[in-house]
Amino acid sequence: MELSNPATENRADETTTISAVSPNYITTRLDFLTNWARANSLWPMPFGTACCAIEYMATAASRFDIARFGMERQSFSPRQADVLICAGRLPFKLAPVIRRVWDQMPQPKWSISMGACASTGGIFDNYAMVQGIDTIIPVDVYVPGCPPRPEGLLYGILLLQKKIKGETIADDQLRVEKLVGPSGLFLPPERVDELSEPFGNSISQTRSA
Amino acid sequence: MTHLIPREPERSEGARGTLVSALRSEFGNGIERHLVSCGQTIVYVNRERSHDILAWLKDTAGQEFNYLTDITAVEYRDPERPLEVVYQLRSLGRKADLRVKVPLHQQNPLEVRSVYDLWRGADWLEREVYDMFGVVFVGHPDLRRILMWETYAEGYPLRKDFPLRGHFSRAEQTRQALAANPEAHYSLEELSIAEAYGELPQEMRDRLARGERGFLR
Numbered sequence: 001m002e003l004s005n006p007a008t009e010n011r012a013d014e015t016t017t018i019s020a021v022s023p024n025y026i027t028t029r030l031d032f033l034t035n036w037a038r039a040n041s042l043w044p045m046p047f048g049t050a051c052c053a054i055e056y057m058a059t060a061a062s063r064f065d066i067a068r069f070g071m072e073r074q075s076f077s078p079r080q081a082d083v084l085i086c087a088g089r090l091p092f093k094l095a096p097v098i099r100r101v102w103d104q105m106p107q108p109k110w111s112i113s114m115g116a117c118a119s120t121g122g123i124f125d126n127y128a129m130v131q132g133i134d135t136i137i138p139v140d141v142y143v144p145g146c147p148p149r150p151e152g153l154l155y156g157i158l159l160l161q162k163k164i165k166g167e168t169i170a171d172d173q174l175r176v177e178k179l180v181g182p183s184g185l186f187l188p189p190e191r192v193d194e195l196s197e198p199f200g201n202s203i204s205q206t207r208s209a
Numbered sequence: 210m211t212h213l214i215p216r217e218p219e220r221s222e223g224a225r226g227t228l229v230s231a232l233r234s235e236f237g238n239g240i241e242r243h244l245v246s247c248g249q250t251i252v253y254v255n256r257e258r259s260h261d262i263l264a265w266l267k268d269t270a271g272q273e274f275n276y277l278t279d280i281t282a283v284e285y286r287d288p289e290r291p292l293e294v295v296y297q298l299r300s301l302g303r304k305a306d307l308r309v310k311v312p313l314h315q316q317n318p319l320e321v322r323s324v325y326d327l328w329r330g331a332d333w334l335e336r337e338v339y340d341m342f343g344v345v346f347v348g349h350p351d352l353r354r355i356l357m358w359e360t361y362a363e364g365y366p367l368r369k370d371f372p373l374r375g376h377f378s379r380a381e382q383t384r385q386a387l388a389a390n391p392e393a394h395y396s397l398e399e400l401s402i403a404e405a406y407g408e409l410p411q412e413m414r415d416r417l418a419r420g421e422r423g424f425l426r
Contacts, residue, residue, distance in 0.1 A: 092386035093358050099387060127366055127375030127382075128357070135383050189380065 031168050038082070038108060039164040040070040042157070045081035045105065047098055050088030052115035052147040059150040069157055078104040083160065084137070087147075089117035090130040102137040107175045110140045110164070112156055115147050122146065138177060228272070228307070236262055241312070251308045259294075259311045260322035266298060266307065267327050274298035274307055277328035280335055282342045284369050294321055294344055313344065323349040341367040358389050 044066070048056055060066050060074065075081035078101045090098060102111070113133050116122035119142045121131035130136060140163060143156040167174060229243050232252060239258035244251050254262050266274045278297040285292075291312040298307045313319050323346035324331045335346040336355040343365035346352055353359055357366070362385070363376045375382060406414065 092382055093356075093389075095383065095386040096389050126373050127363065127371070130383070130386070131379055135379075136387070 031170075034169070035165045035167055039161040041082075042069070042071050042110075042160070042164075043073050043075040043080060043082045044071050045075050045078050045084045045101065046087065047084055047101065048087040049090060049094065050115075050117065052087035052118065055147040055150060056085065056087040056114065056153065059153045064150040064154060066154065066157065069154070069161065071157070078102075079106065081105050082109055084109065084111040085114055085153075086111065086118045086133050086137075087114040089115075089122065089124055090133050090136070091128050092130055093128075095130055095136050098133065099136055110160055111137055112141045112143060112153075112160060113139045114143045114153060114156070115145055117146075119144065231272075232262065232265075235265060249306060249308055251310060253310050253312060256311055256313060256317065256321055259309075260324060260327075263296065263298075263309065263324050264327055266309070272300070273302055274300045274305075276301050277324070277330050277334070278306075280324075280331060280338055282338045282344055282367075284342065284367070286369060288369075291315065292319065292342065292344070294338065296324070318345070319343055320345045320347055322347050323352075325349050341365060343368065358386075360385070360389055 046053070046056060046060075058064060060071075078084075082105075084098075084102060084105060086098065102109075111133075113119045117124060117129070118133050119139075121129050125131070133139060141156045141160045143152055145152050148156075228250065229240070229252065232240050236254075236258060239255045239262055241253040241255060243253065266272050276299040278299050280294065280296055282292060282294045291314045294311040294313065296309040296311070298309060299305070300307075311321055313321065319342075321344060323335055325335065325346075325348065332349075332351070333355055335349050336351075336353060338344050339346060339349075339352055340354040340356050354361060363382075364371055366375075377385070406417070409417070
């Protein structure tokens, strides 16, 4: 392709020539663009309560460096955060707190449940501990481990990015949050029992009871 | 390994005997029994006289147990044995320890006199024992739950008759926890620094007096 110098060209052809040489626009899908931007600039809201928070700090520090995945800025204000990372066990006393933090985060927002305790209650199958933070807030990615290694958390973050990249604005139910019903559960108790097996250290206790 | 631990004067038989015999001569039947376990002297005292005895241990010259290390309680699996409130005392000057136990027999109410007036540090320690065991400390200025939230209605978690997962169902526990409004239980005064005002630097007090809230001049 022959390049033309605008300075030597006829003024009437100038605009045509420049745009032919270096087009200053791109075409893309809106979904792809927004998801690309969102997935690669997730600002995490750390909710560290136990030993998982130590692994989370290791993940954030230079060796593992979640800044590589666009999580450069740790957001210690829920109002400027995109993803809530619950790292550690959650006692019932903190349940209204994490609920308030989650409610204060603006949409779009996601959450990662890091570790066995946050995901299921872990070894703490007792009176004081929430048996899985998904009974309090919705969860996008569960990271298993006790605690998970930084690689595990990074894999969870990559899974979350993959999930975000599959979202579409055509789905108008995507940001509609299902609230806890009068029974204290997201689903009717019989539906919960149908979906889940007995859990924790108990052979008789189900997630609805 | 015991020979490596420097031998403290109070660990000798003589000093220990002196302390217990002094207590016995001072309070008579108020001292129920005593024993030595792992080099620690444990004195069982009467519930009615516990406050007098602890005050005596704190204030008497030669005893001076001026530091309250911990207050806790223990309930045994044997239902015949009484629940015990345990005071771990320390004399900072003499480098001596003493454990005082107050058995709370079943026929009596679970009550013991507060030692908040002797050691201010007893404030939260007694609240914790109240929270976990339900022992009422008579005379405590602010006996509220401290670990569990204040509207917690399932009982006292460290008692032997308390099931590990609590009395309520998980769904009910979640519902109650989410209904708790933590901020409602604290007044603005409790959340302010008003009591520490006198300890602030003069320059900061001047700025606060002018109504400045930030740290900028």
